[in-house]
Structure formats: structure tokens, C-alpha cells
Amino acid sequence: MTIQGDRLGEEVIDRSRFAEAVTRLSAGPNRFAGLFPSLRASGGVELRAVAATPGGYTSVVTELPPGDLAYPSVSVGLPAASWYEREIHDRYGIQPGGHPRLDPLVLPLLPEDPHPALGDWHSQVTPDPRALDAHASGEGLFTIPYGPVRSGVFEAVEYLVETFGEDIPRLRSRIYHKHRGIDWRFEDLTPDDGVLLAERVEGTASVAHAIAYCRGLEQLTGTEVPYGAEVVRLVHAELERVANHLDSMIRHSDGSYQAVANARLAVHKERLLRLRATLCGSRFGRNVVVPGGVSGPMRRPPDEARSELLRIASGVSGDARAMMSTPSFLDRLRGAGVLPADLVAAHGAVGPVARGSGLGEDVRHARPYGAYPSSGFRPAAPHGQGDALARQQVRLEEMDESFRLAAEGLAVLAGCNESEWRRSPGAVADGTAISAVESPQGELLYVVETDGGRLARVKPRCAAFHNFALFPAAFRGDILTDFVFIEASFGLSVAGVAG
Amino acid sequence: MPWVARGLREGIVTTRYPRRPDDHGPDFVAAVTVTDQPAEGAGQGLAGLCPTGAISVGPPVAVDRGRCILCGHCVDARPEMFAYESSPGTARLHRRLLVTPPAPGDDDLEARVRAELAARVRRFGRSLHIRHVDAGSDGSEEWEIAALTGPIYDVHRLGIFFTASPRHADVLLVTGAGTAGMAEPLQRTYHAMPDPKVVVAVGTDAISGGLVHPTYVTRGGVAGLLPVDVCVPGSPPSPFSILHGLLLAMGRLGGTRPLRARGRG
Ligand code: SF4
Numbered sequence: 001m002t003i004q005g006d007r008l009g010e011e012v013i014d015r016s017r018f019a020e021a022v023t024r025l026s027a028g029p030n031r032f033a034g035l036f037p038s039l040r041a042s043g044g045v046e047l048r049a050v051a052a053t054p055g056g057y058t059s060v061v062t063e064l065p066p067g068d069l070a071y072p073s074v075s076v077g078l079p080a081a082s083w084y085e086r087e088i089h090d091r092y093g094i095q096p097g098g099h100p101r102l103d104p105l106v107l108p109l110l111p112e113d114p115h116p117a118l119g120d121w122h123s124q125v126t127p128d129p130r131a132l133d134a135h136a137s138g139e140g141l142f143t144i145p146y147g148p149v150r151s152g153v154f155e156a157v158e159y160l161v162e163t164f165g166e167d168i169p170r171l172r173s174r175i176y177h178k179h180r181g182i183d184w185r186f187e188d189l190t191p192d193d194g195v196l197l198a199e200r201v202e203g204t205a206s207v208a209h210a211i212a213y214c215r216g217l218e219q220l221t222g223t224e225v226p227y228g229a230e231v232v233r234l235v236h237a238e239l240e241r242v243a244n245h246l247d248s249m250i251r252h253s254d255g256s257y258q259a260v261a262n263a264r265l266a267v268h269k270e271r272l273l274r275l276r277a278t279l280c281g282s283r284f285g286r287n288v289v290v291p292g293g294v295s296g297p298m299r300r301p302p303d304e305a306r307s308e309l310l311r312i313a314s315g316v317s318g319d320a321r322a323m324m325s326t327p328s329f330l331d332r333l334r335g336a337g338v339l340p341a342d343l344v345a346a347h348g349a350v351g352p353v354a355r356g357s358g359l360g361e362d363v364r365h366a367r368p369y370g371a372y373p374s375s376g377f378r379p380a381a382p383h384g385q386g387d388a389l390a391r392q393q394v395r396l397e398e399m400d401e402s403f404r405l406a407a408e409g410l411a412v413l414a415g416c417n418e419s420e421w422r423r424s425p426g427a428v429a430d431g432t433a434i435s436a437v438e439s440p441q442g443e444l445l446y447v448v449e450t451d452g453g454r455l456a457r458v459k460p461r462c463a464a465f466h467n468f469a470l471f472p473a474a475f476r477g478d479i480l481t482d483f484v485f486i487e488a489s490f491g492l493s494v495a496g497v498a499g
Numbered sequence: 500m501p502w503v504a505r506g507l508r509e510g511i512v513t514t515r516y517p518r519r520p521d522d523h524g525p526d527f528v529a530a531v532t533v534t535d536q537p538a539e540g541a542g543q544g545l546a547g548l549c550p551t552g553a554i555s556v557g558p559p560v561a562v563d564r565g566r567c568i569l570c571g572h573c574v575d576a577r578p579e580m581f582a583y584e585s586s587p588g589t590a591r592l593h594r595r596l597l598v599t600p601p602a603p604g605d606d607d608l609e610a611r612v613r614a615e616l617a618a619r620v621r622r623f624g625r626s627l628h629i630r631h632v633d634a635g636s637d638g639s640e641e642w643e644i645a646a647l648t649g650p651i652y653d654v655h656r657l658g659i660f661f662t663a664s665p666r667h668a669d670v671l672l673v674t675g676a677g678t679a680g681m682a683e684p685l686q687r688t689y690h691a692m693p694d695p696k697v698v699v700a701v702g703t704d705a706i707s708g709g710l711v712h713p714t715y716v717t718r719g720g721v722a723g724l725l726p727v728d729v730c731v732p733g734s735p736p737s738p739f740s741i742l743h744g745l746l747l748a749m750g751r752l753g754g755t756r757p758l759r760a761r762g763r764g
Contacts, residue, residue, distance in 0.1 A: 107716070116715040125715050127680045149632050149684050151663030153645045156633040156681055177680035178635050181714035193550040196570050197710050203637030203735065247642065260505060266649035267512055273646075274523055281528040281583065283737060284639050287571050295571075322505060495638040 010059045015071040018062040022049040023077045029054050032348045034461045035084035036447050037092055042066050057434045070095040080348035083469050092117040106179040108132045121184055148177040155494040171472040178498040186458035199286050201460045202496030207240045208439035210289035215435035216448030217291045221425035228418030229293035230371035235409040236285040238402040243272050244440035245395040248491050255484030256332045261323050268316050275308050293422030306410035313403040320396050333389035337474035337486035351442015353467045356391035358384035363438035375405055388489035428453045439463055441491045462496030513653045525585040527737040528569055531562050532584045548573045551710050565597040565706040568734040587739030590731045590747050617750045619695040623669050626658035627749055630668035634685050634721050635675030639735040640702045646738045665691035676704040676711045677718035689725045697748045699729040706730050
């Protein structure tokens with residue numbers, strides 16, 4: 001298949017110069033936002049690098065010919081690309097030449113195992129942990145594993161604490177256990193059913209995923225979503241953000257033995273999930289966002305929902321203020337898990353994790369979409385300290401603003417007599433769309449590619465994919481004492497990252 | 500205000516479920532049910548409505564709740580035939596009992612598995628210790644399970660506790676579609692638990708793989724990886740439904756007829 005050079009306003013670059021082009025594309029004020037392969041019928045692979053620009057997204061592509069899926073690694077000059085190259089090596093057998101540390105990320109396979117992309121991808125493969133240890137051995141190395149089965153109710157992830165004698169221990173993470181190969185499942189589904197799968201990529205951010213997926217599809221079909229439906233999307237997305245930030249606070253309070261705070265926050269979170277359920281039947285806002293709009297009006301009168309929301313908001317704000325003036329709590333967070341700004345920039349971190357280090361735009365502000373341009377949205381002020389406390393302060397400010405946005409959205413809906421909630425999408429034009437939204441944990445990107453009216457490739461890129469790579473860097477010294485807060489302050493979704 | 504005073508402000512927030520129905524149960528869609536059978540020949544096209552193949556055209560038309568992800572497509576397209584059900588009593592003791600309407604022989608099957616389970620859990624006594632393992636969930640089931648220990652569901656009042664060690668666990672709560680990477684850690688945990696033990700599959704993904712299956716690394720639910728005793732359908736199931744599954748596992752509930760969720764207790 002030939003690539004039309006102008007499809008996205010993108011350049012097709014020879015693979016020998018790809019790394020250099022991607023580095024140039026990602027230089028300030030741009031930010032590297034992803035590297036996505038797309039398998040061609042020929043057996044070749046189109047590789048697309050995406051960068052966020054001040055006004056949108058831009059990309060460059062290169063083509064890897066069948067039987068020779070290799071190119072000089074982008075990560076050499078761009079650490080943010082490292083996890084992408086590890087993933088595509090696992091799944092497609094693509095060789096990024098000179099990659100600094102090409103450990104398996106989502107699918108450890110021995111060299112003789114076939115890579116799933118190259119055969120029938122439904123046929124079963126089994127990850128082989130023996131493939132993992134290529135770099136992890138050495139004289140005097142002690143490794144303490146924790147997970148993937150963890151105490152408490154957590155997603156499966158494995159952490160390894162590595163120590164060389166008296167040196168400062170190093171943390172490594174393994175996420176492959178949860179890998180579901182979920183992005184390839186989109187290819188089995190109709191564009192309309194695809195949104196149901198998007199909701200399950202990162203189940204605690206179902207609304208953000210559904211919106212990002214649908215916006216990609218709506219770009220390709222030229223569909224304009226009715227305004228009322230945009231407001232409904234905004235309300236659900238902001239309620240989802242509050243729920244996630246509350247969850248992060250609950251985990252912080254749990255880790256610092258603030259039993260009363262913990263219980264009260266859990267009550268607020270439950271009330272919020274119940275409010276969401278009264279709006280749509282689902283505690284996670286599922287089945288609301290559909291291609292072309294939303295599935296229908298809210299099930300509960302918006303003004304009634306608004307009063308309930310304001311009650312929850314005032315409860316949360318009282319408790320949040322109390323928490324942020326509890327010295328024993330602040331002491332645990334202050335100085336824990338410091339992320340220097342230069343590291344955040346080098347890894348392209350996003351969301352509250354980046355904003356806690358004084359960096360990181362909010363997609364709702366930098367590239368506003370849906371109902372945000374008319375919402376008067378005010379992004380949280382960046383906090384420069386880079387510690388768990390700064391990340392928490394960012395989340396608290398975001399939560400206040402989300403409550404305000406959702407309440408105003410509900411007020412708009414109470415006063416509007418919208419009858420059209422969904423515009424049926426026109427014919428799907430073949431092409432590639434890049435769409436982005438601000439999910440609770442930061443920028444969420446979808447690359448949606450259609451061919452003959454079908455989904456040819458859908459690749460969700462969660463915020464945590466960039467942030468997780470930075471997680472080990474947040475540990476200096478005492479890993480065990482601060483582990484709980486630092487993990488909570490990162491807001492990592494393992495499901496989303498493992499894919 | 501000091502935290503102690505804050506803690507007292509709310510009064511009692513804990514649900515009285517299962518002793519009494521809970522007011523909020525009806526807010527959560529828990530399952531889809533077949534309310535009416537189509538006239539002869541009118542059942543065509545029904546199977547195509549469902550993204551996970553949960554609808555079988557029969558006759559009779561039936562929904563397999565073990566595959567249903569509650570997307571609502573069938574309810575929207577054929578409201579005369581399908582409806583949502585909000586009663587949380589959706590857990591069942593056998594994969595086959597998730598199909599609605601029930602088939603002939605289901606009562607016998609239920610009586611048999613119930614008796615078998617009752618004999619096994621007799622030694623649990625009045626308290627129950629739970630170990631959770633994520634075998635490839637989307638992350639939402641973990642939120643719903645974690646809610647059980649919060650003040651609203653407060654399962655401690657029912658003698659249910661989460662334990663950090665498999666060696667003290669009676670019940671294994673498993674979430675997720677059964678990924679290849681979790682097969683071995685999941686089985687290791689199961690084997691580390693003492694007998695007698697009960698396995699509860701939480702969520703449609705854990706029961707059948709839901710919409711996430713098939714891929715090259717999903718195993719179509721966890722039943723192929725270890726023996727499952729209780730199935731809690733839902734995508735994700737609400738905390739009430741999960742609690743229903745736990746009470747079934749403990750043999751604390753009489754029939755599997757849906758618990759009434761409506762009305763004040
Ligand atoms: S609600 Fe359940 S049975 Fe109905 S179409 Fe959706 S998945 Fe299928």
C-alpha cells in the first residue's frame with residue numbers, strides 16, 4: 001500500500017533519517033507524544049511518530065519493508081520513545097537498532113517465539129519470563145520482587161527492588177502480566193461497537209476513552225456533535241476526573257493511616273459514583289458517549305443532579321482542606337517522590353504528574369475540544385516542587401474546577417431543550433485521525449485508522465504510558481517507606497499502560 | 500475541625516443490605532433480562548444486536564449474563580423483549596445458571612452445586628477471609644471491590660475481611676479476562692490457599708472474557724485457569740452484586756432468586 005504523503009499534513013521520511021526527523025519534530029515548543037506502528041497487507045509496517053504542538057498534533061511517518069523491520073532507534077536521543085520501541089519490538093518484532101535497553105515490556109518472548117503481529121494474531125501466545133532477565137543479572141545484585149499478586153485490592157503489577165551491595169536501591173516495574181492485546185481487538189469490531197471496547201481499555205477512565213475514540217471517528221466522518229451532547233460529555237468527563245482524584249486521595253490517606261479522613265473520602269467517592277449511576281445507569285459513565293454524540297438525555301433532571309453534586313462538592317472541599325492542614329499527613333507527602341522538571345520534560349510526562357513539577361499543559365486549555373472552549377475552563381496552576389505533595393495540590397485544584405465545570409454543565413442542560421443528542425455519522429472516509437482529550441491522569445491520545453469503512457487500526461495511548469516510565473526515577477533512597485504515597489501520587493492505570 | 504468530630508458528623512452511612520434492601524440498588528443497572536418471547540419468526544436479527552454474542556435466538560430467546568457487558572443495545576432496539584434489571588442478586592453458583600430465562604434442569608443443577616458448596620464451606624464458620632487477584636481487569640472491578648471495605652458497604656460487619664496472605668484466605672476473588680501473563684501467578688496463589696476454598700469470578704470479563712476476548716493473550720475468562728465456584732456478572736458488577744456473590748459463597752443466602760432491591764426496609 002502506498003502512503004499518501006499529504007493525508008495528515010505529514011511527511012514520509014526514509015527510515016535512515018527517521019530518528020533525526022522525530023527528534024526535530026519533538027523539539028520545543030513541541031512535545032513527543034507517541035510512536036505507533038501500523039501493519040500493512042504487504043507485511044511491511046508504517047511507523048508514525050506524533051508530537052503535540054502548541055495548536056494541535058503533527059506527525060511524521062516512515063515505512064519499514066516486509067522482512068526487514070528495522071530502523072535506527074529514536075530513543076537514543078529521545079528517552080520518551082523508549083517504552084514505545086520496547087512495545088513494538090515485543091509485538092511486531094521491529095528492531096530499533098541501538099536502543100539503549102530493549103527489555104521486553106508487554107510481551108516477553110524468547111527469540112524463537114513468533115511475534116503475534118506477523119501471524120494470525122488470534123492464535124495464542126504465552127509470555128515467557130525467561131526472556132526478561134537479559135539485563136538484570138550481575139555480580140552482587142539482590143532483587144526483591146513484589147507482585148504481580150499484591151496485598152490489598154490492586155491491579156496486577158510487579159515491582160523489583162534491585163540493590164548492589166550498599167548502593168541506593170533501584171526500582172523496576174513489570175507490567176506484562178496484564179497485557180490483553182486490547183488495541184488489536186478493535187479490528188474485529190464495527191466503528192459503533194468500538195466505543196464499548198474503548199471504555200474498557202482503562203476502566204476507571206471510560207468516559208475519557210470513549211470521547212477520545214469517538215472524536216477520532218468523528219474527524220474521519222466529518223460529524224459535528226450537537227452542543228447539548230458536548231455538554232453531557234463534559235459533565236461525565238469531569239465527574240470521572242473527580243472520582244479518580246478522590247481515589248488518589250483515598251490511597252494517600254490510607255497510606256498515612258488517616259483513618260477518619262480515609263473513611264470520609266470513601267463516602268464521598270461512593271456518593272459520586274452513585275450520582276453518576278443516576279445519570280446514566282453506570283457508575284463509570286459507560287454507554288453514554290457514542291459516535292456522533294451521546295446515547296440520550298440524562299436519566300435524572302439536571303437541576304436535581306446539580307444540587308446533589310454541590311452537596312458532594314462542599315463535603316469534599318471541607319475534608320480536603322482539613323487534610324491539607326493535618327501536619328502528620330503533609331509531612332509524609334512533602335519531599336516524597338521528587339521528580340525534577342528536566343526528567344519530566346525528557347520523558348514527555350503529562351497530567352498532574354507533570355504539573356506537579358511545574359510543567360505540562362492541560363489539553364482542555366492548550367487544545368480545547370467539545371464544550372470546553374465555551375466553559376471558561378481555568379487550568380490548575382503548576383506547582384514546581386515536584387513531590388507527592390505538589391501532585392496532590394494539583395489534583396485538589398483540578399477537583400475544584402471539575403466540580404465547577406460539571407455543575408455549570410448541569411445548569412446549561414437544565415435550561416436547554418435539546419432534542420437532538422446524536423448526529424448520525426456520515427460515511428467513514430479512509431484515513432488516519434489523531435484525537436486527544438485530557439483524561440484524569442493527563443493527555444490521552446487515540447490514533448484511529450480506517451480502511452474501507454472499517455476500523456483498520458485503533459491505538460489508545462494512555463497518560464500513564466509516559467508517566468509510568470518515570471515512576472522508578474521518583475525513588476531516591478528509602479523505597480519501602482514512601483512507596484504507597486509515591487505510587488498513589490502517580491495515578492497509574494496498569495490496564496491502560498499494559499494495553 | 501478535628502478529624503474525630505468530622506467522623507461523627509455523618510451519622511450512620513452504612514447500608515443495611517443484605518438484611519434490608521438498599522435504596523440505591525435500583526440506580527445501578529445489574530443485568531439484562533428477557534421480558535417477552537418474540538412471535539414466531541420475529542426473533543431474527545436479535546443475535547446481531549449483541550457485540551459479545553450474549554443473545555441466543557433460541558427458541559427461547561435467551562441472554563447469557565456471563566457474556567453480557569450491559570451495553571444496552573438490545574434494550575434500546577427491542578424494548579418489548581429486553582429490559583434492564585437493577586436487583587443486585589445476580590451472582591450464580593454455576594456458569595450455566597447465568598443464562599436467562601432458566602432452562603429445564605437448572606433447578607436440579609442449582610440444588611446440586613449448592614449442596615456441594617455448602618458441604619465445603621461448612622468449615623468457614625462465621626467469618627471469611629478474602630484474597631483478590633487481578634488477572635487482566637480494566638481496573639474498574641478493583642474500585643468496586645475496594646468499596647466493600649469502605650464505610651458504606653462495610654463488609655467487616657458481616658465478618659468478611661481481606662487478607663494479605665493466601666495462606667489465610669478462604670475465598671479467591673478473581674477479576675479480569677484471564678491474561679496469559681497472569682495464569683501462573685493466579686494458579687500459584689490458588690494452590691497456596693488452604694482447603695477448603697472458594698473461587699469467585701468477579702465481572703463478565705472474568706467469566707467469559709467479555710468484549711476483550713479473543714486476543715492472542717486473553718484466555719476467555721478465568722474458568723480455564725482454575726475451578727470457579729461463584730460467578731458475578733456485570734461490567735463491572737456493583738459492590739452490591741459482588742457482596743451477593745460473597746454471601747452465596749458463604750452459604751448465607753437461601754435461594755438464588757433475586758433479592759428484592761426496591762422499597763424502604
Ligand atoms: S446489553 Fe448485554 S445482551 Fe444486550 S446487547 Fe448488550 S451485551 Fe448483549
